[in-house]
Amino acid sequence: GKGELQDAEEYFHRATQADPNDGEILMQYAKLVWENHHDRDRASVYFERAAQSAPQDSDVLAAYASFLWETEDDENEGGNRQTQNDVEKQETEPVKISKEENGAEDLTTTNYSEDSNDPDYLKKMIDENPNNPLFLKKYAQFLFQSKRDLEAAENYYSRAVSADPSDGETISEYATLLWELHHDQEKALSLFEKAVQATPGDRILN
Numbered sequence: 001g002k003g004e005l006q007d008a009e010e011y012f013h014r015a016t017q018a019d020p021n022d023g024e025i026l027m028q029y030a031k032l033v034w035e036n037h038h039d040r041d042r043a044s045v046y047f048e049r050a051a052q053s054a055p056q057d058s059d060v061l062a063a064y065a066s067f068l069w070e071t072e073d074d075e076n077e078g079g080n081r082q083t084q085n086d087v088e089k090q091e092t093e094p095v096k097i098s099k100e101e102n103g104a105e106d107l108t109t110t111n112y113s114e115d116s117n118d119p120d121y122l123k124k125m126i127d128e129n130p131n132n133p134l135f136l137k138k139y140a141q142f143l144f145q146s147k148r149d150l151e152a153a154e155n156y157y158s159r160a161v162s163a164d165p166s167d168g169e170t171i172s173e174y175a176t177l178l179w180e181l182h183h184d185q186e187k188a189l190s191l192f193e194k195a196v197q198a199t200p201g202d203r204i205l206n
Contacts, residue, residue, distance in 0.1 A: 005036055016046070023054025027063050040071050051196045061189045069176055117142070126156075133164035141173065150181045161191075171195040 012029035019025060030046035033039055047064040054060045116122075122139040129135060140156035143149045157174035164170065175191035178184050 005032065008032055009036055020049075021053045023050045023052075023057050023060045026050035026053060027060045030067070031063060034067060043067060044071070048196070051192070055193050055196060058185070058189050061192050062185065065175065065179065065188060065192050068172060069179070072176070119147075131159075131163045133160050133167060133170070136160035136163055137167070137170045140170075144173065144177055150177060153177055154181060165194075166198050168195040168198040171198055 009029070009032040012025060012032060015022070015025045016029050026046050027050040030043045030050060033046060034043035044067070047067050050060045051064045117138060119139065119142050122135055122142065125132065125135045126139060136156050137160040140153050140160055143153035143156060147153075154174075154177060157170065157177055160167070160170050161174055171191050172195040175188040175195065178191065179188040
């Protein structure tokens with residue numbers, strides 16, 4: 001049980017130090033770190049190193065993809081709760097404190113910032129700027145994450161990636177979508193490879 005997992009982790013950790021560029025070893029170690037400790041940051045570092053060391057190895061990339069997928073789920077759940085709390089705070093606190101005119105100003109700024117994520121606004125912006133990668137990406141994210149309209153999201157992600165082929169985050173989200181929608185491993189993996197190459201310096205998931 002637990003002891004064996006720790007032994008395996010220790011073994012793979014030593015192996016990663018002995019051969020820091022072996023993608024397979026890095027991947028096994030990343031998986032153990034994630035399964036044993038749910039230490040997302042540490043696992044992510046090793047998965048990333050694995051993917052960079054073995055960009056052609058589909059096992060490594062598939063393991064990295066499923067790790068990203070799992071952690072993105074956690075992050076979205078956490079993120080949504082956080083936003084909900086923030087909204088409640090904003091509703092309760094400033095209204096009591098601020099005078100009415102301040103309240104009115106607050107509302108306009110809030111509406112303005114929300115506007116940029118408002119689907120109708122984004123759709124209008126895309127109609128006016130059909131090749132703007134930022135609007136395409138935000139609208140694709142809305143369709144994928146909020147509306148769960150995967151077919152429509154696929155179209156916008158595809159356009160966003162064509163408009164900006166260097167955005168690793170968009171590419172990896174597009175890969176995740178293809179995997180979920182078609183279980184098209186080859187296409188998803190080749191996109192994950194592109195994502196890793198597009199963002200060699202930073203983390204694919206910020």
